[in-house]
Amino acid sequence: KPYSLFARLTGLPLVEVQLPGELSTFMLARTFNYNGEPWRFDMFGGSRAARSKSGSHSLVLAQRKASASLLPAFRYADTAPGSSLMQLAAKLAPQREDWSRMQRSLLEMVPSDHVAEGTLRLGVFDDVEGPAHPFKPLAVDGTALALCPNDGCGFVKLEVALSIPAFRKHYEAWHAVQANQATEEQRELVAKDKGPSVLPPQALQHYPRDDAALEEAHAAMQDRLQTLEPAGDDALWLYRPLIGGGYRGQRVRAVPSADDKVHLPQQRSQAFDAAGGPLLLGKPPYDKENLLPVPEQRIATVAKGDATAAFLSQCFGIQYSYTGFDDRSGADAQMLHSKGMLVVVPEQQWPAGFSDTDLACSKEDLKTLSCWTNGRDRGALPREILSTGSLRLKDIVEPGRLGALPIDELRKRDMDTDGDDAFVYAGYPKLAALISRVMDRKAGLGRQKSFKPPKTATPAIDPVSGHYQPGRLSEIMSLKRGQRITSAAATLASRFMGQPDDLREAMARDMMFGTYDGIERGLRNGLRELLDEQVRDPQVLATLRVQAREAIERAHLPEARQAATLLHAQLLALEADPAADSAAPALPEALAEAFPGLAKAYEAASGVDARIHAILDNYPVCRLSHAQFPNGQPGLIPGQPELTMRNLFTNAIKVGTDALKSDTGTALFAKIVEACERSERAFAERVRSVPYSRATARAMQDGRFDPEQTKLLLQRMPSMAAGVMEDALEALQQAGWIARPQPPAEHD
Structure with a gap:
């Protein structure tokens, strides 16, 4: 019978609710009837709630069903103020953020x-x-x-470890095996070595192709072919060397x-x-x-x-x-x-x-x-x-x-x-040398500040009543949003890293707008309110003008500086004489090209008010606002849009994974990732999916894998990951494990 500390301390049964795919606040706020009593499940959770359908780290194929997310449920009556369960919760989860730590501290079951x-x-x-x-x-x-x-x-x-019976049993079994005196049962207990580990291609997606390192990878793959053979119970025996080559390591x-x-x-x-x-x-x-x-x-x-x-x-x-x-x-x-x-x-x-x-x-x-x-x-x-x-x-x-x-x-x-x-x-000295060169070059461009989402701490006890406040609806929703961000940002980063160099640079510049560059939300809202006023307060206008001037200094890309300068000029004109339809400064060519909608609206605008509105309505707001991040925008490396976007995706993944423990800002980063995905879709010639991904495993399983199309795609991609897979695909075709296309039949 499993051991439950929760049952030991409370005498209550541990009940868990299996969650459907999509979670909503409405669903979490509901109670359900069980054994004739109302129960709730919006209080605690942890790793079992975080189990995702996507199986983000392991490769989930058709045979294995993804684990469902589970949340513990409690009788409504047990969550009344002052109840013994609430007193226990106040001791073990004194902060709202501790909701997810209760899985390991109280609710886990072990043999x-x-x-x-x-x-x-x-x-x-x-x-x-x-x-x-x-x-x-x-x-x-x-x-x-x-x-x-x-x-x-x-x-x-x-001696403390040996007081745990399962450990003592394992310890004695291992020593018996070493002494060659083990029983069959003891031999079964001792772990079998899983053999060497492969190198995931994602590890190499950050580094450019390098001839010496690819030659080394080729030799490793040829070596791997010597021992490669189908494994009856492993559907991925061919997929792994295809996407990762012949590198072998140890865990x-x-x-x-x-x-x-x-x-x-x-x-x-x-x-x-x-x-x-x-x-x-x-x-x-x-x-x-x-x-x-x-x-x-x-x-x-x-x-x-x-x-x-x-x-x-x-x-x-x-x-x-x-x-x-x-x-x-x-x-x-x-x-x-x-x-x-x-x-x-x-x-x-x-x-x-x-x-x-x-x-x-x-x-x-x-x-x-x-x-x-x-x-x-x-x-x-x-x-x-x-x-x-x-x-x-x-x-x-x-x-x-x-x-x-x-x-x-x-x-x-x-x-x-x-x-x-x-x-x-x-x-693999050549691969090590390549990585060292890349990292030295990156260090020369300046360090980004290590981004750790702030750890928040919110008391769970009401300061007035002194009662423990159950209910973690917003935290559970934030966790689910975090999982979606992690998954979306990881696949977006993987595609971004796989783009040809010129295209990736262009994408990064485009993604900067609305993320690191753009109008500060406070300035935009302040201007809209000011323009709506019948009588405009000169003091408010002066403050907004100072903000607009500061924005020029803070802009990163040239077009962003042009937009900020343009807005500032219009604010000066507004102060001088808004009624006079002075000749508007022309929209700079680069800015017009980057924002055709802005160019059109600006051209059609008559008068200063209309021109300001045209800018506010057609130029993006900066989401990583300077007001919110006064010590610097997270991930930014000045003058390096491409490196900045890489950092941004890493930060977004961190925000997603830390959402279980803290209020990391998932709502903001969800919007940022969506905006970057929209920006990516505007590039028609982009690489739409990377071949070293789960999609390839599914295609191989279903007999849909097209080696020649895959080769053409890999040739466009500049990363070491693509180079290694290209070589592995050729090697597997030469060895006969992957079929080559049939040459067209010759007609007389």
């Missing part, structure tokens, strides 16, 4: 042998630079290993290293040990340059005598959820929730200075605390917390699967260590 209840001594640490971190596990000889807690990942004593579960080196366990370092050279380290999704090289001298392995790599070859990891009480917080004890990865450390390798700590983690791993109503004040946390609670096992990671990565390398790839996998590829 009954995946949990241990009891009292733990938690050590919580600030995230500091690895070398300065006070907590480091020890090598067998007593020296400190290059591992430390950091956002997402901590350490747990082996590691990321944990933070306390130095600047990548530490690879023996089970994952064979390719590097043989090939040497730079190691490519990648992290999906590849919405930006997340495949980057790490130089050879910063790779540490058992073959090089590295103690940390030796430890990783022998140690277990667990992915966990913890929910408990702060035992020292008084009669009405506070509750806390943390989650992430834990590296399991044997007693003799636990640092002596922390012998009275059972579990060491980062302060960032604490997700909710009852007193965090207005924000997460992690700085005020004590170093030690005594807590009685429930430690639940989500996943067991066997020895040889953990890889320790430098904290700065994790940050470059927006990577967490709370369960994320990284992928390492050794033996």
Whole structure:
């Protein structure tokens, strides 16, 4: 029988509602009858609510049904003010944004042998630079290993992990297999190595074709053909080498290293040990340059005598959820929730200075605390917390699967260590050199500020009545909108990256209007109100004129500067004498060409008022307004429209994925992505879909795949991803796995 902390604490049954495809506020606001009582499902959720129909990361083909989204439901009577369920909610979800954390903190179900209840001594640490971190596990000889807690990942004593029955069983099975004394059941339990990982083409879509790197990819593909054969249960056995070529790598579960080196366990370092050279380290999704090289001298392995790599070859990891009480917080004890990865450390390798700590983690791993109503004040946390609670096992990671990565390398790839996998590829120095050149050139153009949607914190308790306020309608709708943005922005970015260079530049310039360039909404609305007034306030006009003059300085593209100058000139004319139909300044040619509708309306306008209206009605509003982003528009690299748009799509994806945790501005970014899609459709000669996508898998399955058309399309595309697929397609045809077209029959 599964274990439910919710049932343990409340005695109530856990009921979930399966959501239909499209969700509406009307549907969420409804109650439904179950067992003769009204129930509601607009309160909490999390990863199960976020399961999407699109299966954005995995390739969902006809055989596998996508998981439906689920939301937990509660009896209406249990959500009355002051009820025991609401008191529990106030302790575990003190902010409105915590609605999505309740999935892991309270509502998850795990098999009954995946949990241990009891009292733990938690050590919580600030995230500091690895070398300065006070907590480091020890090598067998007593020296400190290059591992430390950091956002997402901590350490747990082996004896604590062994108190979870499922872990103990797995631990004993692994050791029995190593000693060659395992039973059949134990051998079944130990994970089978899934073999090498492929390189998704999205990882290469950011880099241009390069002859040396393509030659290297050709050699890898020829090598791959030696062992390629149909796999009975794998419908995608041909699709994967077709879209990704012959690159092979290894998957590691990321944990933070306390130095600047990548530490690879023996089970994952064979390719590097043989090939040497730079190691490519990648992290999906590849919405930006997340495949980057790490130089050879910063790779540490058992073959090089590295103690940390030796430890990783022998140690277990667990992915966990913890929910408990702060035992020292008084009669009405506070509750806390943390989650992430834990590296399991044997007693003799636990640092002596922390012998009275059972579990060491980062302060960032604490997700909710009852007193965090207005924000997460992690700085005020004590170093030690005594807590009685429930430690639940989500996943067991066997020895040889953990890889320790430098904290700065994790940050470059927006990577967490709370369960994320990284992928390492050794033996591709030419690809590594290409990526290094591209990144050096990009660094020379100036850094965009790292865009993290702001983390919001809204109290869930009514300040007047003191009652907990249930109902998370807007948050759930924002999550669904976020999923649509993520999916749309990722496919838009993929198509954008696949366009021929000139076309992509032209698209980027077009997409700048209405996103980074355009009239500030405040200025437009102010002018419209002013023009409607019978008597115009000279003070208001003067303020608007200052705003219009500032807009000239802030414009990015030449046409945007022309439009801003034109509007400012009309405001000066309005102040001088609106009635006098002075000769209007001509519309600049470039501006007229970019906005034919504006040119037509401006030409037809008589008088200053009409000309201002023509500009306001036919020139776009700037959506990433300077008023909303006073410290700079997110993603902007001045003078680089193409790089700016790449950044914009990355930011939109981040807004979408973070919508589960925070109010990230999904409404604004949904409009921006739609506007960019409209702009893209105006280019008739564009590449309409990239061949290295799910559409190709479906076409191959249905017998509709056209290799010759695909080749023609790939030849137009400038990215390394297209070059690799072009070579792979040719190689698979030569090997006879994909048919060549029949030459036309010759007639006498």
